[in-house]
Amino acid sequence: MEAAWVNILMLILILALIWVWKKFNSLWLTPKRLEKILREQGLRGSPYRFKVGDTKETLKMQMQAMSKPMNLFSNDIGPRVSPYDHYIVNKHGKNSFIWNGQKPRVTLTDPELIKDVFNKIYDFGKPNMGPNIRSLIPGLAMHEGEKWSMHRKIINPAFNLEK
Incomplete structure (x- = not known):
């Protein structure tokens, strides 16, 4: 025992x-x-x-x-x-x-590093936030998949050094 x-x-x-x-x-x-x-x-x-x-x-x-x-x-x-x-x-x-x-x-703040982060969407995960916060903070940082791709194409010219 x-x-x-x-x-x-x-x-x-x-x-x-x-x-x-x-x-x-x-x-x-x-x-x-x-x-x-x-x-x-x-x-x-x-x-x-x-x-x-x-x-x-x-x-x-x-x-x-x-x-x-x-x-x-x-x-x-x-x-x-x-x-x-x-x-x-x-x-x-x-x-x-x-x-x-x-x-x-x-x-x-370096445009090249930001470009790398945006291009490697699977290496850099999106922040896990609740649905209330996701509705308050819409934008590229919160989007995933097709919606992210569409927004990324819209802002892509901002990352060209010539412009």
Whole structure:
């Protein structure tokens, strides 16, 4: 009878260790591995912070930007609409990344890289969003299949350097 309890406790301990390892892997090892891969590809960005990433800084800068009045005679709305993205692009360059929790978000502004992303639709997955958000944010980033292909043909001239 006592051997059965020992076996049950060992099984519970093993399951708990597996759960702890999976959590550690998803919360620390995977983001650090992704950060290393992004840096090897030449992208720069802020280092990964456990669990929250850059969320605190993003919210802090957003609140600061909204607390100040906007200059009505300026067309520079980047620092007002998305201050943290503006800060990161100025600090780390036009091709950089930030952290949304445990997931990196890559910012690309080079037309050739954007063209590569749009052409490799099966390598770069679309964001998984609910139907409410999909109806609020229509556009090329949300379309797939035939609808994506049609919209891609419409915007294709914008990626030609001659134009």
